[in-house]
Amino acid sequence: MPATHIRRWKTLALTTSAVLVGLTMPTMTATPAAATTTAYDSTYYKNAVGKTGTSLKSSLHTIISSQTKLSYSALWEALKVTDQDPDNSSNVVLLYSGLSRGKTLNGGDVGDWNREHVWAISHGNLTTSTGPGTDLHHIRPEDVQVNGIRGNKDFDEGGSTFTNAGGSLTDSDSFEPRDAVKGDVARMILYMAVRYEGDDGFADLEPDDKVANGSNPYIGKLSVLKTWNDEDPPDAFEERRNQVIYDTYQHNRNPFIDHPEWVEAIW
16 A cells, blocks of 8 residues: 655744735745655655755755656556546546546547656657656646647746646747646656756756756746745645555655655755
């Protein structure tokens, strides 16, 4: 059985004056992700707990680099498990559109779902060979046409809606996922930046604070991703997905799902 996460979210004490300021200032920055405790802190993460900055990033890189690598074709069946609709076991939930679609409708035709690389494969020439281009932690099912609309755009706020958008938006150089998965996207991108540091024959992937990164091994905007991580904390679907990947497929974890506060600790 999957290990049970033990989360103790720290409560925030608000003074009376802070409450009054909040009433007069409707636009506030997101509350930073609170510190968490998990069942893996004394085992899997024991060499990372208590660290910050480059030391934390380096320790996490070492920890999560130990993984079982999947082939590109193996992703089809894996996604049917990791992204199964909790309300309909015959379906998967599509990342950006939020639609529930039959597991058997995987392919390349209109109405099908396919394999979306959240870290676009052109950013650093990931390819679909075994490695970052097949890392299940950032590959999700998505409607074929929606996947094409996202393309290799960086992530930012703003844009226009489109067919099957589910609340997602896009413009000429960026893509904004629907609110319910903004944090998911941020944590997937930042996982990739820690996992792939250029020491295993693959590109050194890093977030930056701009869009239109092209084929460079960067994706932005980091400032926006950090805000999304705070605004949309991990939910049960994301946590279950992380656990299934750990237990059944790659046997490594996305540390920012277990410890979203580590985003701020590193960046």
